Amino acid sequence: MDTATSRTDAVVDAYLSTWNCSDPAARSELLDRFWTEDASYVDPMAEGNGRDALAAIMSAVGRQFPGFTFSLIGTPDAHHQHIRFQWGLGAEGDEPVVIGFDVLSTDTDGRIGRVIGFLDKVPS
Structure with a gap:
C-alpha cells in the first residue's frame, strides 16, 4: 500500500469513526x-458549518437510526x-438501509474541511 492510499484510508x-461515535465528548x-x-x-x-x-447533525442521524453504523462500501x-x-448505514452484518456517496476535501494536513454527500438509497 502506498503512502497516498494509506493517507486516504486514514x-x-x-x-466514519466520527459518524459512528455515539459519545458526545469522544465525538468532539x-x-x-x-x-x-x-x-x-x-x-x-x-x-x-462548524464542528458544533x-x-x-451526527447526533440527529444516530437518534434516527439507533444501533446502526456507517461502513465503507468499495474502495x-x-x-x-x-x-x-460510497458508504452504507445499517445494522452490522445486514444489508444497509441507507447508501450514500460522499466527497471529502481536506486541508494540507489531511483534516476534513468540506463534505458533499449524495444519497443513493434511502428508506421509504
Whole structure:
C-alpha cells in the first residue's frame, strides 16, 4: 500500500469513526482532531458549518437510526486533496438501509474541511 492510499484510508476511517461515535465528548475529540474548525457538510437532507453543527447533525442521524453504523462500501478514490467513496448505514452484518456517496476535501494536513454527500438509497 502506498503512502497516498494509506493517507486516504486514514481520512475515510476518521470520517466514519466520527459518524459512528455515539459519545458526545469522544465525538468532539474526533472532530477536533480530524476536522477543520470551519468544516462544512451538506447532503440532500442536512447542512451545517462548524464542528458544533456537524456534531448536531451526527447526533440527529444516530437518534434516527439507533444501533446502526456507517461502513465503507468499495474502495475510496482520491486525487489532490479530494476523496470520494460510497458508504452504507445499517445494522452490522445486514444489508444497509441507507447508501450514500460522499466527497471529502481536506486541508494540507489531511483534516476534513468540506463534505458533499449524495444519497443513493434511502428508506421509504
